[in-house]
Amino acid sequence: MTLENYLLKKYKKSSLNPYLCSIRKYFNFIQNRAETATYQDILEYVGHLRKNENLQPKTIKHYLLNVKIYYYYLIEIGKRNDHPCSELYLKDKINRQIAVDTLYTPETLENFLNDTHKDKILQRRNQVIISLLIYQGLTVGEICNLQIEDINLEKAEIYIKSSDKKKSRTLPLQAKQILLFLNYLKEDYPKLIQHIVSEKPIKTLITGKLKEEVRPNVLNRMINDHREKSQQLQPIKIRQSVIANLLKKENDTRIVQVFAGHKRASTTILYKQTELEILQNAINLYHPIREI
Known part of the structure; x- marks a missing residue:
């Protein structure tokens, strides 16, 4: 074997x-x-x-x-009868704190949707991906796993399946996404999949021109291959920003937990700013301390 x-x-x-x-x-x-x-x-x-x-x-x-x-x-397979590291466990401390003060504002997130890929078919596909990042706060893995049947344009909803770390959930689509998704599926999607050879019908929402299956690292490259290094998008930071911004507006942490698909409320709390952090950010924004 x-x-x-x-x-x-x-x-x-x-x-x-x-x-x-x-x-x-x-x-x-x-x-x-x-x-x-x-x-x-x-x-x-x-x-x-x-x-x-x-x-x-x-x-x-x-x-x-x-x-x-x-x-x-x-x-x-019988090549060893012992395991050299089965009892080896690392104790490196994992920093789980979210640097909330460095995240994107809702206005900045909205600007990301203005994708300018030279290939118009890929531009709209990229806008679909980015919209799922900035409006639903999905992970790249969740976007890769989306099927066309998970999108319900009539109800303006999207269904995200459960995974090892995330709960399943149904989230609303924003008004801007309805026409974007409709045009993508009707006009661009058939052109993207026309050269793909597959024994099974292609059902994934996001695809490339030559390959049906898109992996998270490939998806990240899709939305950044035409951007300057300083302008490249960071999907994980976008997701963190969406969750943190929602927490600022929403008093009920449970609602944000369901939106994000977190299995534990303690994970959601990591995105919440303390009153001291909010005050400090306001001071930095409106009264920055400058070196003379």
């Missing part, structure tokens, strides 16, 4: 490439010692990630998890 077959057997198909990419990263470091690596070898790999890769603790933990999966695979 190959590593790829093992991953397909144990995990979702959509996770295959991310897992393989992460494990190959480990192979590049460990070279020909992968099958016989020791606990110390893996500690060296973790040390390398911490020192040279400038990664967040959460990302390093994710890389270690994929290394563990690789050794479970070797045990499964």
Whole structure:
């Protein structure tokens, strides 16, 4: 059984490439010692990630998890009878605080919708993506998983399926989105999928010209490939901004929690500014302290 077959057997198909990419990263470091690596070898790999890769603790933990999966695979196929790092757990502190004071205002978010891609078909597709970011605050993963059937233009609603970290929910579409989605699906979508070869009918809302399945990192590149580096959009920051701005307007945290799909209210609270932060931001905006 190959590593790829093992991953397909144990995990979702959509996770295959991310897992393989992460494990190959480990192979590049460990070279020909992968099958016989020791606990110390893996500690060296973790040390390398911490020192040279400038990664967040959460990302390093994710890389270690994929290394563990690789050794479970070797045990499964009989190449090892021990696991060198099954009991290795990292204690790097993950900073979960949201830097609310650096997020986008509603006015700035609205300006993002003015996408200027030179390809008019791609421009409208990108506007659909950006509208889902700035109005519904969706993650790039949620946008990639949207099906055409999840969009109900008659009811002006969109259904977002549940995932490992998010609850399912139905959100209203904004008035601006109705005509945008209608034109995209009627005029642009048929042109985008006309050259795609697929045994099954194409149902995903967002697609490229040559490939049916769009992954989160590809979607991020779609909306930024024609922008200057300083003008590139950050989907995670947009989502955080939408949630934080809604919290400013909405007293009921539970409503915002449902909107965002958070499974825990404590996650939603991270986006809430304290009265002191609001006062400090106002001072910085209207009475900035300048060095003389």
